[in-house]
Amino acid sequence: MTGCERIAGAFEGRAGRAALMPYMMACFPDEQTSIAIGLACAANGADLVEVGIPYSDPLADGPVIHEAATQALRNGATVTASLRVAKAVSEAVPTVVMCYANLVLSMGWEPFAAELVEAGVSGLICPDLPLEEAPEALAALDAHGLALVPLVAPTTPDSRLADIGSRARGFLYTVSVAGTTGERSGSAVGIDAVVERARANTPVPVAVGFGISTPEQASSTADAGAEGVIIGSRLIREAATAADPAAAVGLVVKDFADSLR
Amino acid sequence: MTEVEHRFGPYGGRYVPETLMPALVELEDAWIAARNDPAYGAELGILLRDFAGRPTPLYRAERINELTGGDLWLKREDLLHTGAHKINNALGQALLAIRMGKRRIIAETGAGQHGVATAVACARLGLECVVYMGAEDIRRQLPNVERMRLLGATVAPVESGAKTLKEAVSEAIRDWVATVETSHYIIGSAVGPAPFPAIVRDLQRVISDEARAQMLDRTGDLPKRVIACVGGGSNAIGGFAAFLDDAEVELIGVEAAGEGLDSGRHGAPLTAGGRPGILHGSLSAIMQDDEGQIAEAHSVSAGLDYPGSGPQHAWLRETGRATYVAVNDTDALAAFRRVSELEGIIPALETAHAFSWVMANPGERDLLILSGRGDKDLAEVIARTS
Numbered sequence: 001m002t003g004c005e006r007i008a009g010a011f012e013g014r015a016g017r018a019a020l021m022p023y024m025m026a027c028f029p030d031e032q033t034s035i036a037i038g039l040a041c042a043a044n045g046a047d048l049v050e051v052g053i054p055y056s057d058p059l060a061d062g063p064v065i066h067e068a069a070t071q072a073l074r075n076g077a078t079v080t081a082s083l084r085v086a087k088a089v090s091e092a093v094p095t096v097v098m099c100y101a102n103l104v105l106s107m108g109w110e111p112f113a114a115e116l117v118e119a120g121v122s123g124l125i126c127p128d129l130p131l132e133e134a135p136e137a138l139a140a141l142d143a144h145g146l147a148l149v150p151l152v153a154p155t156t157p158d159s160r161l162a163d164i165g166s167r168a169r170g171f172l173y174t175v176s177v178a179g180t181t182g183e184r185s186g187s188a189v190g191i192d193a194v195v196e197r198a199r200a201n202t203p204v205p206v207a208v209g210f211g212i213s214t215p216e217q218a219s220s221t222a223d224a225g226a227e228g229v230i231i232g233s234r235l236i237r238e239a240a241t242a243a244d245p246a247a248a249v250g251l252v253v254k255d256f257a258d259s260l261r
Numbered sequence: 262m263t264e265v266e267h268r269f270g271p272y273g274g275r276y277v278p279e280t281l282m283p284a285l286v287e288l289e290d291a292w293i294a295a296r297n298d299p300a301y302g303a304e305l306g307i308l309l310r311d312f313a314g315r316p317t318p319l320y321r322a323e324r325i326n327e328l329t330g331g332d333l334w335l336k337r338e339d340l341l342h343t344g345a346h347k348i349n350n351a352l353g354q355a356l357l358a359i360r361m362g363k364r365r366i367i368a369e370t371g372a373g374q375h376g377v378a379t380a381v382a383c384a385r386l387g388l389e390c391v392v393y394m395g396a397e398d399i400r401r402q403l404p405n406v407e408r409m410r411l412l413g414a415t416v417a418p419v420e421s422g423a424k425t426l427k428e429a430v431s432e433a434i435r436d437w438v439a440t441v442e443t444s445h446y447i448i449g450s451a452v453g454p455a456p457f458p459a460i461v462r463d464l465q466r467v468i469s470d471e472a473r474a475q476m477l478d479r480t481g482d483l484p485k486r487v488i489a490c491v492g493g494g495s496n497a498i499g500g501f502a503a504f505l506d507d508a509e510v511e512l513i514g515v516e517a518a519g520e521g522l523d524s525g526r527h528g529a530p531l532t533a534g535g536r537p538g539i540l541h542g543s544l545s546a547i548m549q550d551d552e553g554q555i556a557e558a559h560s561v562s563a564g565l566d567y568p569g570s571g572p573q574h575a576w577l578r579e580t581g582r583a584t585y586v587a588v589n590d591t592d593a594l595a596a597f598r599r600v601s602e603l604e605g606i607i608p609a610l611e612t613a614h615a616f617s618w619v620m621a622n623p624g625e626r627d628l629l630i631l632s633g634r635g636d637k638d639l640a641e642v643i644a645r646t647s
Binding site: 055056057059060062066067070073078079080100101102103104105106107127128129130131132133150151152153154155156157160164175178179180 | 274275276277278279280281282283284421422427431434435438439440441442536537538539540541542544549551552553554555
C-alpha cells in the first residue's frame with residue numbers, strides 16, 4: 001500500500017464524523033516519551049498522526065510549538081532520531097511528517113522521500129514550501145507514492161486555491177485563521193465558508209488546523225464540513241506540562257475523539 | 262524596467278507560509294507600479310533630500326591615506342538623518358505601504374538603526390509602528406531603543422534563541438502572518454522572500470548612483486574597488502548596484518569573522534563557504550549544521566550578527582563578480598578607534614569591519630561605503646576595550 005493509499009484509508013475508515021489528526025513533536029520532551037505520546041494518540045482515537053520534526057526557526061509556529069522545538073533541539077533532537085519516532089508511531093497509525101523545507105533540502109528531496117518510505121510514513125507537510133517552490137518535492141514524493149500535503153489559508157485567492165487544490169495529495173491542509181499555530185478561543189469567523197471553498201477546489205479530503213484547542217471547536221469544525229480536524233498546540237502544551245505526558249495527551253485526545261463521534 | 266527578480270541564479274525564491282503569498286504578490290505589483298509612477302519618485306526624492314539629507318558627500322580620507330599610502334574615498338551615509346543608510350529603504354517602503362492602504366508597519370532591528378529609521382519614517386508619515394528586537398540587542402543598543410520609543414514606536418522584545426537579529430526577523434514575520442491584510446513588513450536588509458531583496462536593493466541603489474557620479478566628477482574616473490560591510494547586505498548591495506556593469510570595478514564585501522572563522526562563532530556565511538539553505542524565506546548562503554538547523558551567528562556588531570546573507574550576494578559570490586572577506590571582532594574594534602582618531606569620524610562597528618580590511622589592504626581609488634555612524638556603539642566598545 002502506498003502512502004497516499006494509507007492516508008485515503010484513514011479518512012475512509014475514520015471512527016467519527018471527521019478524522020481526528022493530532023500533532024505531536026518528535027523527540028519532545030525526549031525520543032522515548034514522544035513515541036509513547038504517538039502511541040497514546042493512536043490508542044485513543046487518532047485516525048492519523050502528524051509528526052513534527054523540531055526546527056530551529058519555525059516561521060509558521062506560535063510560541064508553544066516553537067518553545068517545544070527549541071527544548072527538543074537543546075536535548076539533542078536530530079532528524080534521524082525524529083524519523084525513528086515517526087517509524088515507531090507509523091506501526092500503530094498512519095502518519096505524515098511535518099518538516100520545514102530547509103531540513104528536507106539539506107538532505108535532498110529524493111533521499112528524504114526514501115527515508116520517509118523507510119520509516120513507514122505516508123506523507124509530508126512543509127509549512128514553508130508554497131506551490132511555486134514545490135515542483136521538485138512533488139516529483140520526488142510522487143515517485144514513492146507519498147503525499148505532499150499542501151496548505152491553503154484564508155488569504156489564498158480562489159484561482160490560487162484551485163491550483164493548489166488540484167495538485168494536493170493525501171489531504172488539503174486548510175488553515176482556519178491568518179496567523180501562526182496556537183490555541184485560540186471561540187471559533188474562527190466564517191469557518192463554514194473556508195471549508196466549503198476548500199472542498200469545492202480539491203478532490204482530496206479537507207482537514208482544518210491552526211487554533212483548534214477545545215472539543216467544542218473540533219465538533220463545530222466537523223459540523224462545518226471538515227473531513228479532518230488537526231489538533232496541535234493544545235496537545236504540545238499537555239506534553240510540556242504533565243507529569244505523565246503520554247497518559248495526559250491520551251486523555252485529551254480521547255475527549256476530542258468523543259466530540260467527533 | 263518592469264520585472265522584479267524572484268531569483269538571482271538559484272538563490273532567492275519565496276519559502277514562506279501560504280498565508281503570506283498573496284501579500285508578496287500584492288507587494289510586487291505595488292512596487293512595479295510605484296517604480297513607474299513619477300509621483301512616487303518625486304515624493305520619495307523630496308523626503309530623501311529635505312528630510313533625510315541626500316545627497317550625502319563623497320569624502321577623501323586624507324589622514325588614513327597618509328598612513329596607508331592608499332587613496333580611500335568615503336561615501337558618507339553616516340551623515341544621513343538617523344545616522345545610517347537604513348533611512349533610504351525605510352522611507353521608500355513606508356510610502357509604498359501607504360500606496361497599498363496599509364497603515365500599520367512591522368520592522369525588525371539588530372543594531373537598532375533600521376528600527377530607528379522605520380520609527381522616524383512612520384512618525385513623519387503618521388503610521389503605526391511595531392519594531393521587533395532581540396532582548397540581547399536591546400541590552401547592547403539601549404539608546405536606540407529609547408529613540409524608537411520617543412518616536413512613538415512600540416519596541417517588542419524577542420526572547421527566543423540567541424535573542425538577536427535572526428529571532429527578531431522570525432518574530433516580525435510571525436506578526437505579519439497574523440496581520441497581513443492590514444500591515445506591511447518593512448524588512449531592513451536585502452534578505453527575505455521575493456520581492457524584498459530586489460526592493461531593498463532598488464531603494465538602496467541611490468548610494469551607488471550618487472557615488473558613481475561623484476567619483477567621476479572628483480577623480481575623473483571610476484573607483485578601482487568598492488568596499489562595504491555585509492550582514493544581510495543592504496548597504497553593500499546598494500553600494501554595488503550601479504557598478505555591477507562596470508566590469509573593471511572590483512566589488513568587495515566584508516563580513517564579520519567574530520571570534521574567528523575557525524571558531525564557528527562568526528557571521529560570515531559568504532566568506533566561510535556556507536552551504537545554500539533557506540532562511541527567512543529565501544535560498545542563500547547561510548550558516549547551518551549538517552542537518553540544516555540554522556546556526557547562531559556571532560559578532561561584536563549587532564548589525565552583522567546574522568547567519569544569512571542576501572540572495573543576490575550569494576549569486577555575486579558564485580559568479581565571481583564580487584569577493585567576500587571577513588574581519589574579526591578584535592580588528593574591527595581597533596579600526597573603530599583608529600578611524601575615530603585619524604579622521605574625526607566615529608564609524609558604526611559594522612562599517613569598522615570594512616575600514617579594518619581596507620586599511621590592511623590599501624589600494625588606489627578605493628570607495629568605501631560608510632554605512633553608519635558609531636555613536637550607538639560607544640557603550641559596547643568602551644565596555645569591551647577598557
